[in-house]
Amino acid sequence: MKQDGSIALFHYWNRLRDGRPAPKRTEIEPADIKTLLADTFILERDTRSEAVFRLAGSRLCAxxxxxxxxxSFPSLWQDRDRKLxxxxVQGVxxxxxxxxxxxxxxxxxxxSNPFEMIILPLEGGADNPRCLGAVSAxxxxxxxxxDPIVEARIVSVRVVDPDAEPLFLKNRPAIDVPALSPTELPSVQDRGMAGSRRIRHLLVLDGGRD
Structure with missing residues (x-):
């Protein structure tokens, strides 16, 4: 996590949750993050169990x-990244x-332009899960x-346990995304994925570079 927007939203979320797995969605006050709103979004799960945008900031839409x-949130990504x-998001x-x-x-x-995205869980109940996120250019x-962005291509992914290390360092190395086809992708399990290994608070996805 390197971008100021990601770090600021994480600290706000972490303060709200106060040791819980996630804050309630009703605790999010737009006025508290007004400088971030243009780049933030909220995802929810639809009847097909797919993540869709419930809200999206003006700069993100532009x-x-x-x-x-x-x-659909996965529809923004290139074909090879959509299932991952x-x-x-299901893990969130x-x-x-x-x-x-x-x-x-x-x-x-x-x-092309590089971006960073953070996705944070919100407590909405088992039947109405949601998450809060932000995208920083x-x-x-x-x-x-x-010139509209028409496709997103993953460079790296980090899945973090916020209880293990609540303060992220800007120079923490990211994990390169393995070259997996959609049929080879592992399934999400509690706080992790099958075919993965944990190093301290990081979940390492097995695989190699293209």
């Missing part, structure tokens, strides 16, 4: 050139994982917001 409310993204819904994703956003004109090129 970057994609459309209103994201109601859109879906399972990472079901196991209160905190997920940080570094990714490249590819525009309609095939320009690592760089802010002139075209961002005018």
């Amino acid at each position: 970057a994609h050139g459309r209103e994201l409310k109601g859109f 993204v879906g399972r990472l 819904f079901e196991s209160s994982n905190v997920v940080v994703i570094a990714f490249e956003g590819i525009s309609n004109s095939q320009r 690592v760089q802010k090129p002139f075209w961002l917001g005018a």
Whole structure:
């Protein structure tokens, strides 16, 4: 976790939860994070058990050139990443994982820009799980917001237990995403994934670089 927006939202969320797995969604006060709202989003699980946008900030929608409310969250990602993204979000819904994703956003004109995303669990009950997130542009090129992002490509993923280390260091190394096809992806288990190993508070996904 390196971007100021991710760090600020994590600290706000961590303060609200006060030792619980997650704060209640009713505890989130937009006024408290007004400087972050343009880049934040809330996901919920629909009747197909897929993560969809319940809310999305104005800058996030502008970057994609459309209103994201109601859109499938995995649909924003390239085909090879969609199942992994879906399972990472299910881990947030079901196991209160905190997920940080570094990714490249590819525009309609095939320009690219690096981004960081954080996804944090919210307590909404077993029948109505939700999560809070934010997207931060690592760089802010002139075209961002005018040339829509049409595809996101994962660079690295970090799944963190916030109880083990609540304060993230900016220089903490990320974990390279393994080159897995959708049929080879492991399933989410409590605070982790099958075919993985834990090093301190980090969940390492087995695999190699492309």
